[in-house]
Amino acid sequence: MSTIEPLPDKSSEASPGVPEVPADVLAELRSTWTPRPAPDGPGRAARHRLAEAARRLVEAVKLADAEGDADALQSVADDVSDLAARIAALPSLRDREPNLADLQLHERSPLVGAANPLAPPMELEADGPVIRAHAVFNAAYEGPLGRVHGGYVAAAFDEVMGVAQSGSGRLGMTAYLTVRMKRSTPLHERVDYEAEVTRVEGRKAWVTARSYAGGVLVADAEGLFVRPRALVLQDEARAAGEA
Numbered sequence: 001m002s003t004i005e006p007l008p009d010k011s012s013e014a015s016p017g018v019p020e021v022p023a024d025v026l027a028e029l030r031s032t033w034t035p036r037p038a039p040d041g042p043g044r045a046a047r048h049r050l051a052e053a054a055r056r057l058v059e060a061v062k063l064a065d066a067e068g069d070a071d072a073l074q075s076v077a078d079d080v081s082d083l084a085a086r087i088a089a090l091p092s093l094r095d096r097e098p099n100l101a102d103l104q105l106h107e108r109s110p111l112v113g114a115a116n117p118l119a120p121p122m123e124l125e126a127d128g129p130v131i132r133a134h135a136v137f138n139a140a141y142e143g144p145l146g147r148v149h150g151g152y153v154a155a156a157f158d159e160v161m162g163v164a165q166s167g168s169g170r171l172g173m174t175a176y177l178t179v180r181m182k183r184s185t186p187l188h189e190r191v192d193y194e195a196e197v198t199r200v201e202g203r204k205a206w207v208t209a210r211s212y213a214g215g216v217l218v219a220d221a222e223g224l225f226v227r228p229r230a231l232v233l234q235d236e237a238r239a240a241g242e243a
């Protein structure tokens with residue numbers, strides 16, 4: 001757990017241009033990702049454990065010293081290669097229809113997914129229309145020495161802001177994302193995020209976000225999320241059916 005103070009709560013400061021979203025609509029939009037569900041069985045718990053072990057593996061590989069014992073490196077390369085083949089031979093999600101638990105952001109996402117070894121994983125939390133998140137990036141995410149790669153800085157914002165757009169009452173896709181990296185984002189320490197919708201116009205929602213390390217602002221971002229035309233047509237057909 002972090003020892004830093006919680007970020008200021010801005011959820012009561014209604015932004016102009018953001019419609020009030022009924023609680024049941026927000027809950028429905030967020031049902032695929034919050035709260036982080038407990039594993040729905042021993043297989044899923046084992047899969048999460050596997051992903052966590054794979055995260056440690058990736059970081060250890062990243063840090064393995066080329067000036068160390070070359071034979072030992074060759075030997076573990078063989079072992080890891082065998083292990084990859086063993087895992088690939090297990091029953092695969094490619095072989096069946098994914099269920100709801102498989103599809104959850106918390107399961108599969110490359111940023112928050114417990115089953116995805118690429119995910120740090122980030123933790124997400126809804127606070128009214130504001131989404132808060134935190135993550136610790138290990139050595140595998142290094143760009144500048146000791147600091148998080150800018151692409152991952154942006155990816156983390158996309159995830160948090162992609163979830164925060166639920167504050168607009170519906171979900172779209174990232175049309176643009178602008179990140180201002182004011183300071184470099186540190187590795188190995190908790191980074192906090194907050195994001196919220198600032199404006200909604202038709203199927204467009206603008207979202208802003210900030211990240212902090214040790215309580216100090218390191219980056220902020222603005223993005224536009226657009227509900228694809230095809231989905232808007234589906235929404236309208238559904239609404240007409242319900243009327």
Ligand SMILES: CCCCCCCC/C=C\CCCCCCCC(=O)SCCNC(=O)CCNC(=O)[C@H](O)C(C)(C)COP(=O)(O)OP(=O)(O)OC[C@H]1O[C@@H](n2cnc3c(N)ncnc32)[C@H](O)[C@@H]1OP(=O)(O)O
Pocket residue numbers: 029032033105158159161162163171172173174175176204224226227228229230231
């Ligand atoms: C859809 C729901 C999916 C959500 C599922 C979530 C489930 C879990 C819940 C939550 C988790 C979220 C966590 C994940 C977060 C990650 C999100 C991502 O990374 S998404 C992947 C990266 N983004 C893409 O791949 C987009 C690629 N682009 C497109 O598909 C289209 O360009 C799209 C949908 C953005 C717009 O296409 P059009 O054909 O529907 O609409 P047009 O007519 O082109 O634009 C509509 C309006 O938007 C403006 N617009 C579009 N793109 C713009 C841009 N780049 N900059 C400025 N304006 C733009 C246009 O000028 C137009 O404005 P005017 O109506 O004329 O005023």
